[in-house]
Amino acid sequence: MRKDISRRTFLASTAASLGALSSLPHEMSRHGPSGTPSSSPLGAPRRPYGDRSPYEKSARYFKPSSTPGTGASRTPLQDLHGIITPSALHFERHHAGVPQIDPRHHELMIHGLVERPLIFTMKDILRLPPVSHIHFLECAGNTASDQLGQPGSDPQMSHGLLSCSEWTGVSLKTLLDQVGPRPKASWLIAEGSDASRLSRSLPLAKALDDVIVAYGQNGEALRPEQGYPLRLIVPGWEGNVNIKWLGRIDLVDQPYMTRDEAAFYTDLVPNGKARMFTFVMEAKSVITRPAGGQHLDGPGFYEIEGMAWSGRGSITRVEVSTDEGKTWRDAELSSLVLPKAVARFRLPWRWDGSELSLQSRCTDDTGYVQPTRDELVSVRGLNGTDHYNGIKAWYVHRDGKVSHV
Amino acid sequence: MCKAPDTSRFVQITAAISFLVASMAASAQAQTRYNVGRAATPAEIRARDISIAPDGTGLPPGRGSVAEGRVVYRNKCASCHGDRGQGIADFPALVGGQGTLTSRTPLQTVGSFWPYATTVWDYIHRAMPYQRPGTLSNGEVYAVTAYILNMNHIIPANAELSEKTLAGVRMPNRDGFVADPRPDVSRSPAGSAHRPTDASRKSRN
Numbered sequence: 001m002r003k004d005i006s007r008r009t010f011l012a013s014t015a016a017s018l019g020a021l022s023s024l025p026h027e028m029s030r031h032g033p034s035g036t037p038s039s040s041p042l043g044a045p046r047r048p049y050g051d052r053s054p055y056e057k058s059a060r061y062f063k064p065s066s067t068p069g070t071g072a073s074r075t076p077l078q079d080l081h082g083i084i085t086p087s088a089l090h091f092e093r094h095h096a097g098v099p100q101i102d103p104r105h106h107e108l109m110i111h112g113l114v115e116r117p118l119i120f121t122m123k124d125i126l127r128l129p130p131v132s133h134i135h136f137l138e139c140a141g142n143t144a145s146d147q148l149g150q151p152g153s154d155p156q157m158s159h160g161l162l163s164c165s166e167w168t169g170v171s172l173k174t175l176l177d178q179v180g181p182r183p184k185a186s187w188l189i190a191e192g193s194d195a196s197r198l199s200r201s202l203p204l205a206k207a208l209d210d211v212i213v214a215y216g217q218n219g220e221a222l223r224p225e226q227g228y229p230l231r232l233i234v235p236g237w238e239g240n241v242n243i244k245w246l247g248r249i250d251l252v253d254q255p256y257m258t259r260d261e262a263a264f265y266t267d268l269v270p271n272g273k274a275r276m277f278t279f280v281m282e283a284k285s286v287i288t289r290p291a292g293g294q295h296l297d298g299p300g301f302y303e304i305e306g307m308a309w310s311g312r313g314s315i316t317r318v319e320v321s322t323d324e325g326k327t328w329r330d331a332e333l334s335s336l337v338l339p340k341a342v343a344r345f346r347l348p349w350r351w352d353g354s355e356l357s358l359q360s361r362c363t364d365d366t367g368y369v370q371p372t373r374d375e376l377v378s379v380r381g382l383n384g385t386d387h388y389n390g391i392k393a394w395y396v397h398r399d400g401k402v403s404h405v
Numbered sequence: 406m407c408k409a410p411d412t413s414r415f416v417q418i419t420a421a422i423s424f425l426v427a428s429m430a431a432s433a434q435a436q437t438r439y440n441v442g443r444a445a446t447p448a449e450i451r452a453r454d455i456s457i458a459p460d461g462t463g464l465p466p467g468r469g470s471v472a473e474g475r476v477v478y479r480n481k482c483a484s485c486h487g488d489r490g491q492g493i494a495d496f497p498a499l500v501g502g503q504g505t506l507t508s509r510t511p512l513q514t515v516g517s518f519w520p521y522a523t524t525v526w527d528y529i530h531r532a533m534p535y536q537r538p539g540t541l542s543n544g545e546v547y548a549v550t551a552y553i554l555n556m557n558h559i560i561p562a563n564a565e566l567s568e569k570t571l572a573g574v575r576m577p578n579r580d581g582f583v584a585d586p587r588p589d590v591s592r593s594p595a596g597s598a599h600r601p602t603d604a605s606r607k608s609r610n
Contacts, residue, residue: 117445177436196532259528272506276582
């Protein structure tokens with residue numbers, strides 16, 4: 001039997017006994033330290049679906065354009081706590097607008113080089129064994145402006161095409177087991193049900209490894225702009241292959257050279273050749289506090305905080321430099337550290353009031369160390385602007401202002 | 406213009422990818438059949454399958470000429486992409502840029518960059534016109550593809566394209582692509598920057 005003492009009763013009796021024990025003046029017991037009454041007016045009623053406090057204004061950022069359905073919006077990384085991005089702040093990238101799909105009419109057809117071509121309704125998919133994994137999603141073009149030497153002014157503007165969610169769905173391998181891939185099948189084409197039928201080719205080996213056909217994000221159904229009711233999650237690989245509004249999977253014997261793999265999302269290098277199927281997002285990190293757009297209230301203690309992630313595996317180390325990269329100190333990895341997910345790092349720091357730069361560099365469990373911009377540009381040049389993962393610097397000025405230059 | 410597609414580069418790239426991810430498939434687990442989902446009938450598959458391979462597999466029967474494509478383009482494409490395919494604001498250029506890929510201002514268009522004519526047909530068929538995708542007939546897609554290729558000086562003004570000839574068009578940048586060499590830049594945890602050898606690249610993947 002659970003004793004159900006109401007909070008109000010408990011507080012009243014506690015206050016009474018404290019009052020009796022220490023003979024607090026009447027005024028002190030009714031007023032908080034700032035002199036405001038400790039009792040509050042009756043609060044708002046219950047509601048069926050929660051919203052955040054009206055005092056919280058954090059929002060995605062996007063530039064208006066003549067094609068509102070095509071383009072990106074950026075996650076305000078500097079405002080986030082922990083490793084999960086709230087679904088409502090998850091970055092967006094669409095190529096033909098957000099379709100409104102009734103899940104009762106949505107189907108996934110899997111066909112091609114298979115023994116048994118099948119069509120699954122959403123009800124069918126919800127009957128299959130679910131999996132849940134926390135993974136980051138990053139647009140291939142995230143931080144392109146930093147590569148081009150026009151660094152983003154704050155974490156949202158520099159790195160905001162990155163988010164991290166718990167994704168729930170069916171392992172793609174489970175679905176492929178149902179249709180039975182034929183021996184000749186080596187790739188698949190995944191196709192969205194958006195207006196542009198966005199499609200990408202994926203190697204079958206990756207599909208059988210860790211790809212999720214997801215219907216859940218952070219405990220509830222996917223948001224429409226994240227692919228409701230069904231999307232691919234391809235852990236660690238560029239955002240564009242994580243096909244949203246997934247309606248069809250075609251097993252084939254070669255990549256089909258769709259627009260977004262033959263013409264876009266390829267990386268032009270200085271000799272005029274372009275790298276193709278550059279899927280993995282390499283290890284990357286960014287300090288989110290103190291960072292561009294913020295202000296330090298004078299010398300003293302600050303916690304340096306940030307995020308690190310790698311499409312190849314888990315983050316094993318993050319180092320921070322406060323002296324133009326001359327010396328580096330190990331930051332503490334806090335919270336959960338999971339493969340192909342955002343990890344949090346922090347380092348206690350005392351600002352002496354001088355001008356300096358703050359940088360972070362991460363290492364993943366393949367031993368890969370995040371490179372500098374100079375190292376990347378010397379190999380890749382400036383013509384291909386996807387998959388840039390260079391070290392990011394923020395600059396602290398004497399007046400406490402933190403900026404990108 | 407109708408010679409067999411040259412897929413040698415393409416085979417090299419895809420073979421490299423197959424090698425890189427082969428280890429992932431090695432740990433295939435036991436399969437369980439749940440008998441969930443319904444069989445897709447041949448008619449359902451035909452109705453939904455719009456995949457087009459670079460060798461032309463999947464192209465529906467049809468034909469269209471450069472001259473016919475000029476009319477389709479003027480009526481349904483030019484308002485966004487410009488009367489000569491030069492692009493307007495957020496709508497990209499479709500023409501030009503050949504010879505610019507090594508310059509400081511590369512212009513990546515259908516003519517200068519796209520490696521397969523099938524990609525042009527497929528993208529127009531599935532995604533264009535931007536405001537009303539899926540409204541062009543197959544013949545109009547062949548025709549407007551032909552016109553765009555002609556504007557890029559890839560096929561002559563009297564050319565016609567069909568499901569039999571499209572994949573044989575050789576795009577200028579067909580051999581312009583290489584496999585992903587990353588990690589191409591890394592630094593040993595000890596400190597100094599280095600570029601990994603081919604051997605260390607393989608061991609990482």
